[in-house]
Amino acid sequence: MFRHSHRRHGTHRQGPLKVLMAMGVGLAMLLGGEQRATAAGPALSQQSIDRLQGLERELSNGHYQQVVESARAHASSAGSSQGDQWARALYLQLAASAAQRMDQPGRAADLLYQARAIDTAPLSQRLQWLEQEARLRVQARQFEQAADLFDRWQGQASLGPKDLWLGARIHARLEQWDEALRWVRLARASDSSPSDKQLALAASVYQQSGQLEDASSVVEAQLAQDDSDPARWQQAAALYQRIGKPGRAAALWEAGWQRGILKGEDALLNRAKLHMAGGTPARAAEMLSEALDNGDIKDSDAHRRLLARAWAQTRDHQQALRAWQTVAERTNEAHDWYMLGDLAYGWGAWGQAEQGFAKARARGGDDPGQLLLMEGVAVYEQGRLDQAQQVFRQAEQFDGSAEQAGQWLALIDSDRSRPDLSSQVSMR
Template identity: 80%
Template sequence: MAMGVGLAMLLGGEQRALAAGPALSQQSIDRLQGLERQLSSGHYQQVVESARSRAASAGSSQADQWARALYLQLAASAAQRMDQPGRAADLLYQARAIETAPLSQRLQWLEQEAKLRLRAGQMDQASALFDRWQGQASLGSDDLWLGARIHARLEQWDDALHWVRLARQNDASPDSEQLALAASIYQQSGQFSEASRAVEEQLNQDDSDPARWQQAAALYQRIGQPDRAAALWEAGWQRGILKGEEALLTRARLHMAGGTPARAAEMLSAALDQGSIEDTEANRRLLASAWAQSRDHHKALQAWQVVAERSDDAHDWYMLGDLAYGWGVWSQAEKGFAKARARGADNPGQLLLMEGVAAYEQGRLDQAQQVFQQAEEFGDSADQAGQWLALIESDRRSQQSSLSSRISMR
């Protein structure tokens, strides 16, 4: 970090010093040049002590105050070279408080102090100084990205968002690290669309990191674009960057969320057949759910039948019964509900009702009557069960009347 701007002008003689600030006496110039030679020779502690002493004893005239500011700058430079950034920042703070110093020089000291505070780990002070500096000067893209990073480290996300937007306006080609910072700030600020675009820019620069694909897909899901998440994941899969069982399962889930469940079902079925994924109950349930979501009645019911028979779990039997009931496949519906009830599923009265309806729809009135009679024993299904039993009695009377009419006609 260059800190000798004022002194460089002094070394050129009094005319340059006049251009930078009030004219200095030859004595002040000689003292400043002597301290700079000591600094160049590595006598840092001596420079700090002597420069601070000279600054403390400076007079009140404009020339003396300008010399005081330059003494403090020299002391700060020596402190910095002793790896004392906090001390150097304190000295520059004193120097830039001297109003006699030219505004351009004080602004440069503000920049230097801000960066020294950062090096010293004084993050709160650094962030405040960066904000002040940005308000008074036109910063380059590197400094704008630095300001964004400082606020991000402090988790000051609104301020970080302001800085990252300034940086992106000023920098048309951010590198991968800067894009990662931008994506993080956008995400933490709730700007998920901007975050997803930043991650995609990273992928355009380097698509080799699976974590970036995962982040981008998650962001698109977060902003309600599951189809885009599925398409992105599919691209990563086809390029061979996303691979393995978990990636394939995620691929299937994203297709289901993105509106292409049949594609998910087909890939899961093929993967199970080929042994690409483990043949577990969970994976079979995912396959069955994909077929059900795609509304392929035959394959969905077949898949849920396999799951239920393998697990013998009440919920799986209920899923089979519920799907079959909705699609009017009454024999499977009756079996599913009966098995679920036998395995201790919740709401047995409601299960009995649906089981009875399935039996009734198959014309098995005696079986339906027995099931509805059991349903009458549960408070939440008693009324409906009674209505179905009355309907069955009505059907029987109608059947008996019809039968009697046919006999009398003979």
């Protein structure tokens, strides 16, 4: 296959075309696609051609280790002329092909590294070897070297979508997120129909590099391709929460729920929480009430508290106070009584405020002085000055509330000294 011939008008230069076509049984075929040189190398001597043909036959016959050893030996003893150095590069390529067939990608990559370092070889051929070495480094799991080679390769050639996605994956594997982001953007710009795995890679890279808007759009693109995976809906909702779009997160979750993809108690509870965060608490309160009534979720203290918080967000005073009253009576815990009292206090429901703070204090609630102050205000607002006075005097015993309690006691004394106000208070 390697021939040395003479023509009337000069010696025919045996460039790499036929040599590399002969390599079709070697590295080129193994890595996909027949290589064809685009530029001729220096003329090969007849001795080099004969040796290359012999090594090619050995390669075809499966004598891989022998090819590696012989090719490396010939490469080591090659002369310094341009033709000899070109032959040396081809010996190394043959050795790399044999190493690849022995499932030694790291060894094959090292041999190609030596081959492409020979500047006598045409630039186009060295670029082809760089590409092949890059792929071999990936096979050998030598990701740092592969990443460097992919960067060099991309800087010298126009890569297709498949290779661009591979470059992104290598950098992501190394957690080099800025570089991975650059490769993902190149890949998406050249690929109008990325696969599901490629979109998943893009979403991961966008998240890791802080490009959450882009990540959310990719996840939605995945949903458009296949909306049957609940994890995708969860991921999309989580991303929108992270970028400060809880309304969009709630809308996505609602869509997944309505399609029957998101289901079960946990999904329903998360659906309610997202509606609460997204500005539609009334929807959350309604679905929680219905779920509790129908037994779709466990009638637990935690779920009752969630319902009460949802009603409180709607600012439906009656429903909210009723819900917190139910929770407090059910648990008899200081925190729940305080929540009832605090909510009622803000809305001027003084009877429930008094009850909430008094019960919270009785159950050992934090900051009893402050609880006494608020209870005293609730009693005062109901016109019971004597009882309010007693409560404020108790509050005076605590350092943190003594000053304010004293001011309220002074106000009560002032009220009593003014007949017109005293009569109004007694009528409350």
